[in-house]
Each structure stands twice: as structure tokens, then as C-alpha cells.
Amino acid sequence: MGGFDGGLPSQRPGQEEEPKTELPELYYFTHIVKQGDMVGIIAKEFGVSQDAIISLNKLRNTRTLQIGQILKIPSINGILYTAKKGDTPEKIADQYRISLEKVALANNIADNTIAPGAVLFLPDAKLDWVTIQEINGDLFRKPLRGRYYISSRYGWRNNPFSGKRTFHNGIDMATSQGTPIYAALDGQVIRTGYDVTYGNYVIVSHHSGYQTMYAHMHTILTTRGKHVTTGTRIGTVGNTGQSTGSHLHFTVYKNRSTINPSSLWN
Incomplete structure (x- = not known):
């Protein structure tokens, strides 16, 4: 969809040029799950967050990884997001408290519009803590503390x-x-x-x-x-x-x- 105009103000005389936002290249690795693998271990191996692996592979329970399962690993931290009606790149960036310019660069967005249903990669975004606890199986404590x-x-x-x-x-x-x-x-x-x-x-x-x-x-x-x-x-x-x-x-x-x-x- 073309480049993104970050809207930086023109440089004034005697004023240093403001640095432009740079985003490392986004590409994907594949990882075949082996005996003993856990999401946290895989994330550390590739230098990304657990959120990134969970999001890109739509994992519903990290305890059920299967040996031989193929995982998609991004080269940078971030999560996938499916745009809803009324969403704009700016609104999404504000919601996740991330850089709008990085969102635009990662997804080749030329203006502040996005079609409903479009899947975006949100650099540096994280899943909310409830979702992480659900997927990792850590949301509830057992209601009985003794033997049963x-x-x-x-x-x-x-x-x-x-x-x-x-x-x-x-x-x-x-x-x-x-x-x-x-x-x-x-x-x-x-x-x-x-x-x-x-x-x-x-x-x-x-x-x-x-x-x-x-x-x-x-x-x-x-x-x-x-x-x-x-x-x-x-x-x-x-x-x-x-x-x-x-x-x-x-x-x-x-x-x-x-x-x-x-x-x-x-």
C-alpha cells in the first residue's frame, strides 16, 4: 500500500534533525517442537517473547505442545491483531501503547485506515495478562489445598x-x-x-x-x-x-x- 508518512515537522534553522523510526526486518523462522520443549524455552532460544509465539501460532494451551508440531517464530517481538469495524492504525497503536509508525512500517500502511478483518503484525505489543494466564494454565488456584x-x-x-x-x-x-x-x-x-x-x-x-x-x-x-x-x-x-x-x-x-x-x- 506504499510508504508511511510519519508526519514529522520540518527542520528549523539551527535545529537538529529528529531521528526517524527504524524497524528491523520482519521475517519468520519455523521451529519443530522436540521432546522437552516449552514455549518459554523456545522464546528464549529465538530471543522473542512468549506472547509472539502464542499469538502467531494461535496457541490455546501452552501445555499441549506436540512433538513434531511446527511453530512460526517472528524475527522481532509483537503479536497478530485482526482489525475490527471502526479500527484505525492510530486507535490500535494507542490501545496497545506501541509506536504508530512501527505499526505502519511493519504492515506497509500508507494512511490511517485499515479494512475490517485485516490481520496486522503489531511490533512490541503484548497479550493482556488474563489471556497469558489462561493459555499458560495459571489463571485459577485449585479450590482444595489438601490431598484429594x-x-x-x-x-x-x-x-x-x-x-x-x-x-x-x-x-x-x-x-x-x-x-x-x-x-x-x-x-x-x-x-x-x-x-x-x-x-x-x-x-x-x-x-x-x-x-x-x-x-x-x-x-x-x-x-x-x-x-x-x-x-x-x-x-x-x-x-x-x-x-x-x-x-x-x-x-x-x-x-x-x-x-x-x-x-x-x-
Whole structure:
């Protein structure tokens, strides 16, 4: 689309010329994942950020790299961005707090317009911290701090009551009755109560569209509207509702849809 006019003011007599923005050449390497590779190790090897590798390869979980998987590695730091309706290069640069001139140089932009759906490389930009924690599996803490075992995982299973194949929307963490339950992420309690299926339960609302549910509790130790942290005890493990033994049923919702908790906790 042609060069970019950075709009620098004309040099005045006796005034030093202002330096022009320079951008190292942008090109891409390929890397074949080998035994023991992790995103952080690969990033260090190529001298770029984890954000760059995660973004360019659209990684949803850095723990699931496969041996033989081919990764695209940029020669400079930055992330990919898909333009939305109403976006301009200036608006995008301001949003990520990066150089507009570098954005223009990297993407051969001649003016302050960009078509919706266009994919841009944003030099020096980083992913937001929530996204990084999600992808690295570090967003939540486990709600049980003591010993437990997984008695039922997230996904399809044979229902222990009906015998039918049903979808289990959380993880069952079996341990002794009375074991403390903690909030898995800072947030606000939005609901507590009793349900025929889930027994005594608590629902906590978090940032970025997340909610967590803690079910089959023996006792509830919090109230609606209370702010909780990962150090807050919100209840104890029990066997209430439809339950075959003492355990915590833990569900994570993202924008009202359930997701596998084990992909988000450390």
C-alpha cells in the first residue's frame, strides 16, 4: 500500500534533525517442537517473547505442545491483531501503547485506515495478562489445598444415578468431609443456596466473564455480595445433593459456557 508518512515537522534553522523510526526486518523462522520443549524455552532460544509465539501460532494451551508440531517464530517481538469495524492504525497503536509508525512500517500502511478483518503484525505489543494466564494454565488456584483425588473428570461419562451417558460440566475432587474450600480466583459471591442436584453450593463471579461454582458442600461459609480472594474459605467439602460420596464438584464458566477447569489452574 506504499510508504508511511510519519508526519514529522520540518527542520528549523539551527535545529537538529529528529531521528526517524527504524524497524528491523520482519521475517519468520519455523521451529519443530522436540521432546522437552516449552514455549518459554523456545522464546528464549529465538530471543522473542512468549506472547509472539502464542499469538502467531494461535496457541490455546501452552501445555499441549506436540512433538513434531511446527511453530512460526517472528524475527522481532509483537503479536497478530485482526482489525475490527471502526479500527484505525492510530486507535490500535494507542490501545496497545506501541509506536504508530512501527505499526505502519511493519504492515506497509500508507494512511490511517485499515479494512475490517485485516490481520496486522503489531511490533512490541503484548497479550493482556488474563489471556497469558489462561493459555499458560495459571489463571485459577485449585479450590482444595489438601490431598484429594479426581473421582470424575470434565466431559462425557456414565451418570452414576441414571446409568446414561451424560456430560459432566465440572471436576469432582474427592476428599474427607469438612475439608476447607477456597475461592479459586478473586471475585464476588453472587449466589449461595441449596439445589436438589448440587446440594449446598456457592457461585463466585470473576473478571473477564468467568464464574466458578462449588457444589455438594457440607457447610457454606460465605454470603451473597461478599468479596473473596484465593485465601478466603467459602465452605467445606460435603456430600449434599445428588452425591455418591464426600467431594467437591467444581465448575468453571466463561461467558456462561462451561470449560475444563484443569486447563486453567496451577
